[in-house]
Amino acid sequence: MSLIKHILCAVDYSNTSSYAFEYAYDTAIVRNANLTVIHVANTHEEMSAVSFKQIEEELGNWVEERNPNKIVIKQDILFGIPYVEILQSIEDLKPDLVVLGNKGHNIHEHFFIGHVAEKVLNKTDLPVLLIKAPVEKKA
Numbered sequence: 001m002s003l004i005k006h007i008l009c010a011v012d013y014s015n016t017s018s019y020a021f022e023y024a025y026d027t028a029i030v031r032n033a034n035l036t037v038i039h040v041a042n043t044h045e046e047m048s049a050v051s052f053k054q055i056e057e058e059l060g061n062w063v064e065e066r067n068p069n070k071i072v073i074k075q076d077i078l079f080g081i082p083y084v085e086i087l088q089s090i091e092d093l094k095p096d097l098v099v100l101g102n103k104g105h106n107i108h109e110h111f112f113i114g115h116v117a118e119k120v121l122n123k124t125d126l127p128v129l130l131i132k133a134p135v136e137k138k139a
Contacts, residue, residue, distance in 0.1 A: 006034045008095035010086050010116075013039075013062060016101030020131040021066055024099040029069060033096070036074040037063055038089055040082040052077070083119035090124050102130040 009024035011017040021037065028035040039059045059075050067073060078085040090098060103114040121128050 004031045004033050004096045006036070006093065006095040007031075007097045007099060008036050008038065008086075008089060008093055009099040010038050010040065010082070010089075010120075011059075011062070012082075012101070013058075014101060014103075014133075016103050016131065016133040018066070018101075019133050020099050020101040020129075021063075023129060023131050024097075025066065025071075025073075027097070027099070029071065034074070035071065036076065036089075036093060036095065038076045038078055038086065040078045040080060040085045083116045083123075086116070086120050087123055090120075090126060095126065098124065098126055098128045100128065100130055102132050 004027065007024050007028050009021055011021055024035055024037075027033065037059070039055075041055050055077050059077060063073055063075055076089070078089065086098075086100075098120065100117045100120060101114070102117050117128075117130050121130070
């Protein structure tokens, strides 16, 4: 059985990424693994310190709301193309497991399993867990 000691979870604040975070969080607790959460923000030619602080606070608040056990969660804000930054984080951090939502915010990326998830899945040899948000059943 493989050891999972470090989990990387990328989030975009969508409903699907909330479920992905839950899986990563629960797995980190059960496996006593480290958890790193990253968010790839839109790039702007001039990013002010105030804007960065707001983005940083947004991620911190988002994670805090979903951390009832108050485990240590490393957080990082990245800027650029989401799949490129996620792949770079995989290379830099060398996690044992990557957890992603299968579809995120971008409406143009809602085909098949999602553009970002598909790119990451196809360009890494690490295990990637794709999480799908539950579909509400019609009455």
